[in-house]
Amino acid sequence: MKLCILGGGLTGLSLAKSLIKKGLSVDIFLSKKNLDINKSRTIGISNYNLIYFNKEILDIKKLLWDIKKIEIYSDNLRNEKILNFENNNKTLFAIIRNYQLQSKLFTSLKKEKLCKLKNNFNYKLTDLKKYKLIINCENNNYFSKKFFARSLKKKYDSFAYTTILKHKKIKNDSASQIFTKNGPLAFLPLSELETSVVYSIKGKKNINLIELIKKYNTKYSITNFGTSNFFELKSSNLRTYYHKNILAFGDLLHRLHPLAGQGFNMTIRDIRDLSKLIEFKLKNGLELDNSICEEFQNKTRHKNYLFSSGIDFVYEFFNLESKMDNNILSKSVRLIGRNKFLNRSFKNIANKGFEI
Ligand SMILES: Cc1cc2nc3c(=O)[nH]c(=O)nc-3n(C[C@H](O)[C@H](O)[C@H](O)COP(=O)(O)OP(=O)(O)OC[C@H]3O[C@@H](n4cnc5c(N)ncnc54)[C@H](O)[C@@H]3O)c2cc1C
Numbered sequence: 001m002k003l004c005i006l007g008g009g010l011t012g013l014s015l016a017k018s019l020i021k022k023g024l025s026v027d028i029f030l031s032k033k034n035l036d037i038n039k040s041r042t043i044g045i046s047n048y049n050l051i052y053f054n055k056e057i058l059d060i061k062k063l064l065w066d067i068k069k070i071e072i073y074s075d076n077l078r079n080e081k082i083l084n085f086e087n088n089n090k091t092l093f094a095i096i097r098n099y100q101l102q103s104k105l106f107t108s109l110k111k112e113k114l115c116k117l118k119n120n121f122n123y124k125l126t127d128l129k130k131y132k133l134i135i136n137c138e139n140n141n142y143f144s145k146k147f148f149a150r151s152l153k154k155k156y157d158s159f160a161y162t163t164i165l166k167h168k169k170i171k172n173d174s175a176s177q178i179f180t181k182n183g184p185l186a187f188l189p190l191s192e193l194e195t196s197v198v199y200s201i202k203g204k205k206n207i208n209l210i211e212l213i214k215k216y217n218t219k220y221s222i223t224n225f226g227t228s229n230f231f232e233l234k235s236s237n238l239r240t241y242y243h244k245n246i247l248a249f250g251d252l253l254h255r256l257h258p259l260a261g262q263g264f265n266m267t268i269r270d271i272r273d274l275s276k277l278i279e280f281k282l283k284n285g286l287e288l289d290n291s292i293c294e295e296f297q298n299k300t301r302h303k304n305y306l307f308s309s310g311i312d313f314v315y316e317f318f319n320l321e322s323k324m325d326n327n328i329l330s331k332s333v334r335l336i337g338r339n340k341f342l343n344r345s346f347k348n349i350a351n352k353g354f355e356i
Pocket residue numbers: 007008009010011012042043044045137138139160162198231232233234235250251255256257258260261262263264265266267
């Protein structure tokens with residue numbers, strides 16, 4: 001049985017590997033942008049998702065940098081810590097460079113007999129007629145525009161700036177995020193000598209990223225600021241996950257503000273859910289056809305929507321405080337974070353989503 005995947009980004013390639021592991025053949029239609037990878041981007045993957053990824057998708061252990069502590073600060077409380085997450089020195093999540101993950105997935109797929117990577121960038125509906133199930137992991141192709149344009153969209157009027165800092169050697173296993181008046185600023189360790197930065201800044205100002213990073217950095221002796229990139233931040237949640245036998249997937253289903261580093265984590269959880277449905281069909285000798293699209297939607301849409309709304313709530317919460325003249329909200333978060341049960345619950349949701 002041959003399946004079709006549209007898009008060779010992190011989503012398309014990861015999904016393809018997981019399907020091939022089940023003995024399925026996969027044709028992947030790449031797009032030009034899949035070959036142009038931004039090197040200043042990193043991605044944080046939760047521990048729960050990493051265990052799954054390493055086992056069911058691809059072993060990426062060698063590319064990961066473990067994070068054992070997360071610290072959250074607020075500008076409104078003069079950079080005082082408001083939340084702290086750790087778990088007896090165990091890994092909470094790990095950071096990987098997007099381009100390394102993508103190229104490892106590519107290299108591994110090129111060796112797979114069950115996989116065909118197609119560089120036909122101008123494919124049409126007629127080219128896809130032979131497939132019973134098509135999974136669209138591409139945000140901007142013909143199919144996304146024609147069949148998957150109806151989503152709940154939001155523009156944050158913000159831009160995400162990303163760069164990688166080089167600094168003097170430091171024990172670097174603690175990630176931090178500061179809710180500044182401009183927006184959330186995250187420091188995400190990559191090694192003892194490098195840390196990735198994601199700064200989501202409200203409005204498109206002529207900002208001086210280096211000066212802003214210097215203003216909030218209290219930890220690193222920076223020796224070099226890498227090339228920075230920026231892009232507009234939006235969120236979206238697709239209303240209907242499929243059209244006939246085409247299932248939308250990845251960021252096309254749910255795109256989030258990066259403040260909690262959860263976009264790709266949601267996709268890994270979706271891969272897990274889709275995999276379970278596929279395994280059930282295979283075990284019972286059933287066809288992998290359009291029926292799986294509806295089953296997948298029923299299984300995931302409500303929890304994905306709830307999760308995305310939660311991330312948006314966090315954004316709006318701190319956004320509201322940055323407009324207020326007091327720090328009552330940060331103080332209440334600090335109080336909530338000290339409650340052991342709630343602290344554990346936040347950690348669990350960030351790690352597993354709404355898995356039980
Ligand atoms: C700055 C930033 C940091 C991120 N950090 C994490 C993380 O630590 N952990 C995690 O699980 N996920 C994170 N994500 C989400 C993750 O990057 C995407 O889910 C993933 O790259 C989708 O890959 P793709 O190859 O399937 O999609 P493609 O179709 O190849 O690409 C989708 C593009 O949209 C960009 N994008 C994603 N979200 C947004 C958004 N809200 N607004 C505008 N553009 C967006 C992606 O970066 C990517 O370039 C982050 C996203 C951004 C923008």
